Amino acid sequence: MRRFQKIGMRVLLPAVSVTIIFSIVLFFIGSTVVNHLVEQNFDRMVQAKTAGIANNEKRIGEGLLTQASLFSREAAVLGAYETAHQGNLTLADDPQMELARKELYSYFATIQKGYRQIHDNKSLRLHFHVPPARSLLRLWDKDQHKSDDLSSFRYSVESISRDHQPIVGIEIGRGGFEIRGIVPVIGESGRYLGSVEALSSFDPVVKDSISNEKEYIAVYMTAANKSV
Numbered sequence: 634m635r636r637f638q639k640i641g642m643r644v645l646l647p648a649v650s651v652t653i654i655f656s657i658v659l660f661f662i663g664s665t666v667v668n669h670l671v672e673q674n675f676d677r678m679v680q681a682k683t684a685g686i687a688n689n690e691k692r693i694g695e696g697l698l699t700q701a702s703l704f705s706r707e708a709a710v711l712g713a714y715e716t717a718h719q720g721n722l723t724l725a726d727d728p729q730m731e732l733a734r735k736e737l738y739s740y741f742a743t744i745q746k747g748y749r750q751i752h753d754n755k756s757l758r759l760h761f762h763v764p765p766a767r768s769l770l771r772l773w774d775k776d777q778h779k780s781d782d783l784s785s786f787r788y789s790v791e792s793i794s795r796d797h798q799p800i801v802g803i804e805i806g807r808g809g810f811e812i813r814g815i816v817p818v819i820g821e822s823g824r825y826l827g828s829v830e831a832l833s834s835f836d837p838v839v840k841d842s843i844s845n846e847k848e849y850i851a852v853y854m855t856a857a858n859k860s861v
Contacts, residue, residue, distance in 0.1 A: 685844075690812060693833055694801040697814030700831040702799075704759065705816045709740035714763070714818055714826040722763045725779040730763070734770045734777065737761065741772055760830040761818075766790040769827060793817055793828045803835070810835040 704710050713736040720729025741757070748757040756773035763769045766784040771777055783790050789800050793815050800815045815830040 689837070690803065693812050693837055694814055697812060697831040697833060698799060698801045698816065699814070701759070701814045701816045701829050705818050705829050707740075710737065710761075710818065710829070711820055711826070713737045713740070713761075714769075715820065717763055717769060718826060722767060722780075725767075725781060727780065730769060730780050731778060737770050737772070738775075745772070758832050760832060761827065762790050762794075762830065763827040764794040764825065766794060789813065789815055790828060790830075794825070797825050806832075 713733040716736060717727075717730045717733035720727040722730070724730075741759075745757055749755065759772040761769040761772075762783065763780065766787055767780045767782055768777075769780055787804065787806065789802065789804050793800050797817045797819070799817070801813065803810060803812055805811070806813075811832045811834060813830055813832045815828050817828050818826045820826050
C-alpha cells in the first residue's frame with residue numbers, strides 16, 4: 634500500500650509541477666495577447682480620431698476658402714485696395730490705407746449687420762492684407778487704424794504674396810490657433826493687390842471631433858509662440 638502511495642506521489646508531483654508551469658506560461662501568453670489587442674485597439678482609435686480631425690479641418694478650411702473668395706473680386710473691395718496702393722504700403726499709419734479701411738468698413742456695414750443677426754452677434758471674420766505681409770483691415774476690429782507688420786509670424790501671407798495661389802490651413806496668429814482660407818486679390822489689370830482671409834478658431838474642429846462625453850481633446854501651443 635505504501636508502495637502505491639509513493640508511486641502516486643511520484644506521479645502527482647510532476648503533474649502538479651507541469652500544471653503550475655503551464656498555468657504560468659498561459660498567464661504570460663494571455664497577458665501578452667491581451668496587451669497586444671489593447672494596443673491594437675488603441676492604435677485604431679487614435680488613427681480614426683486623427684483622420685476625423687483632419688477631415689473636420691479640411692471641411693472647415695474649404696468653407697473658409699469659399700467665403701474669402703466671395704469678396705476677393707468684389708468691386709468695392711478692389712476699389713479699396715486701389716486706394717491703399719496710392720499710398721505707401723510700408724507705413725503703418727499711411728493715410729491712404731486708413732482711407733481704404735474706411736471704404737471697406739462702409740461696404741461691409743450691411744453685410745456685417747445681416748451676418749451678426751444670424752450668428753449670435755458675432756462678427757464676420759475677414760482679414761485683408763497688402764503685400765508683402767501687412768494687415769490692412771481686420772473686419773471684426775473697429776479700432777484698427779494702423780497696418781501692423783505680419784512678416785515675423787504670418788508666413789502664409791508672405792507665401793500668397795509671392796505665389797498668388799490660394800492657401801488653406803492652420804497657422805498661429807495674434808488670436809492663437811486659427812484655421813484660415815486665404816485667396817489673392819487681383820485687380821482688373823491682373824495686378825496683385827493683396828489677399829483676403831477668412832478665419833475660424835480651432836474650437837469647431839475640437840467640438841466636432843468629440844464623439845462621446847468620455848472623450849477629451851485639448852490643443853496646446855508651445856511657449857515659443859506665446860509672443861505672437
